Amino acid sequence: MCHGRDRQSSTGAQGAGARAAAAAADxxxxxxxxxxxxxxxDAADRARVERVLDQARRDGEEG
Structure with missing residues:
Protein backbone atom coordinates (compact mmCIF):
# COMPACT_ATOMS: atom_id res chain seq x y z
CA MET A 1 0.00 0.00 0.00
CA CYS A 2 1.44 3.34 -1.03
CA HIS A 3 0.93 6.34 1.26
CA GLY A 4 0.62 9.90 -0.06
CA ARG A 5 3.64 11.05 1.84
CA ASP A 6 5.83 8.41 0.21
CA ARG A 7 4.71 9.47 -3.26
CA GLN A 8 5.41 13.14 -2.51
CA SER A 9 8.92 12.54 -1.30
CA SER A 10 9.80 10.63 -4.48
CA THR A 11 9.14 13.62 -6.77
CA GLY A 12 11.16 16.82 -6.60
CA ALA A 13 8.39 19.32 -7.43
CA GLN A 14 5.93 17.96 -4.94
CA GLY A 15 8.66 17.62 -2.34
CA ALA A 16 9.57 21.29 -2.79
CA GLY A 17 5.90 22.22 -2.46
CA ALA A 18 5.64 20.20 0.72
CA ARG A 19 8.70 21.94 2.13
CA ALA A 20 7.25 25.34 1.23
CA ALA A 21 3.97 24.39 2.89
CA ALA A 22 5.83 23.28 6.00
CA ALA A 23 7.73 26.57 6.09
CA ALA A 24 4.47 28.50 5.73
CA ALA A 25 2.97 26.42 8.53
CA ASP A 26 5.93 27.30 10.76
CA ASP A 42 4.23 41.62 21.21
CA ALA A 43 1.49 44.28 20.97
CA ALA A 44 3.17 46.27 23.74
CA ASP A 45 6.52 46.01 21.93
CA ARG A 46 4.96 47.25 18.68
CA ALA A 47 3.29 50.15 20.51
CA ARG A 48 6.59 51.10 22.17
CA VAL A 49 8.39 51.08 18.83
CA GLU A 50 5.68 53.29 17.30
CA ARG A 51 5.97 55.79 20.19
CA VAL A 52 9.74 55.95 19.82
CA LEU A 53 9.49 56.43 16.06
CA ASP A 54 6.77 59.07 16.42
CA GLN A 55 8.98 61.03 18.82
CA ALA A 56 11.81 61.00 16.28
CA ARG A 57 9.69 62.48 13.47
CA ARG A 58 9.94 66.14 12.68
CA ASP A 59 6.87 68.32 12.24
CA GLY A 60 5.30 67.78 8.86
CA GLU A 61 7.13 64.54 8.11
CA GLU A 62 5.09 61.52 7.11
CA GLY A 63 6.05 57.87 7.46
Missing part, protein backbone atom coordinates in the same frame (compact mmCIF):
# COMPACT_ATOMS: atom_id res chain seq x y z
CA UNK A 27 5.40 31.01 10.05
CA UNK A 28 1.69 30.70 10.85
CA UNK A 29 2.43 28.77 14.02
CA UNK A 30 4.83 31.51 15.12
CA UNK A 31 2.31 34.24 14.34
CA UNK A 32 -0.89 32.62 15.58
CA UNK A 33 0.16 29.78 17.86
CA UNK A 34 1.02 32.04 20.78
CA UNK A 35 -0.41 32.44 24.22
CA UNK A 36 -2.45 35.47 25.24
CA UNK A 37 0.51 36.78 27.25
CA UNK A 38 2.85 36.46 24.26
CA UNK A 39 0.40 38.31 22.01
CA UNK A 40 0.01 41.06 24.62
CA UNK A 41 3.79 41.37 24.97
Missing amino acids: VNRAAFGRTKAERAR
Whole structure:
Protein backbone atom coordinates (compact mmCIF):
# COMPACT_ATOMS: atom_id res chain seq x y z
CA MET A 1 0.00 0.00 0.00
CA CYS A 2 1.44 3.34 -1.03
CA HIS A 3 0.93 6.34 1.26
CA GLY A 4 0.62 9.90 -0.06
CA ARG A 5 3.64 11.05 1.84
CA ASP A 6 5.83 8.41 0.21
CA ARG A 7 4.71 9.47 -3.26
CA GLN A 8 5.41 13.14 -2.51
CA SER A 9 8.92 12.54 -1.30
CA SER A 10 9.80 10.63 -4.48
CA THR A 11 9.14 13.62 -6.77
CA GLY A 12 11.16 16.82 -6.60
CA ALA A 13 8.39 19.32 -7.43
CA GLN A 14 5.93 17.96 -4.94
CA GLY A 15 8.66 17.62 -2.34
CA ALA A 16 9.57 21.29 -2.79
CA GLY A 17 5.90 22.22 -2.46
CA ALA A 18 5.64 20.20 0.72
CA ARG A 19 8.70 21.94 2.13
CA ALA A 20 7.25 25.34 1.23
CA ALA A 21 3.97 24.39 2.89
CA ALA A 22 5.83 23.28 6.00
CA ALA A 23 7.73 26.57 6.09
CA ALA A 24 4.47 28.50 5.73
CA ALA A 25 2.97 26.42 8.53
CA ASP A 26 5.93 27.30 10.76
CA VAL A 27 5.40 31.01 10.05
CA ASN A 28 1.69 30.70 10.85
CA ARG A 29 2.43 28.77 14.02
CA ALA A 30 4.83 31.51 15.12
CA ALA A 31 2.31 34.24 14.34
CA PHE A 32 -0.89 32.62 15.58
CA GLY A 33 0.16 29.78 17.86
CA ARG A 34 1.02 32.04 20.78
CA THR A 35 -0.41 32.44 24.22
CA LYS A 36 -2.45 35.47 25.24
CA ALA A 37 0.51 36.78 27.25
CA GLU A 38 2.85 36.46 24.26
CA ARG A 39 0.40 38.31 22.01
CA ALA A 40 0.01 41.06 24.62
CA ARG A 41 3.79 41.37 24.97
CA ASP A 42 4.23 41.62 21.21
CA ALA A 43 1.49 44.28 20.97
CA ALA A 44 3.17 46.27 23.74
CA ASP A 45 6.52 46.01 21.93
CA ARG A 46 4.96 47.25 18.68
CA ALA A 47 3.29 50.15 20.51
CA ARG A 48 6.59 51.10 22.17
CA VAL A 49 8.39 51.08 18.83
CA GLU A 50 5.68 53.29 17.30
CA ARG A 51 5.97 55.79 20.19
CA VAL A 52 9.74 55.95 19.82
CA LEU A 53 9.49 56.43 16.06
CA ASP A 54 6.77 59.07 16.42
CA GLN A 55 8.98 61.03 18.82
CA ALA A 56 11.81 61.00 16.28
CA ARG A 57 9.69 62.48 13.47
CA ARG A 58 9.94 66.14 12.68
CA ASP A 59 6.87 68.32 12.24
CA GLY A 60 5.30 67.78 8.86
CA GLU A 61 7.13 64.54 8.11
CA GLU A 62 5.09 61.52 7.11
CA GLY A 63 6.05 57.87 7.46
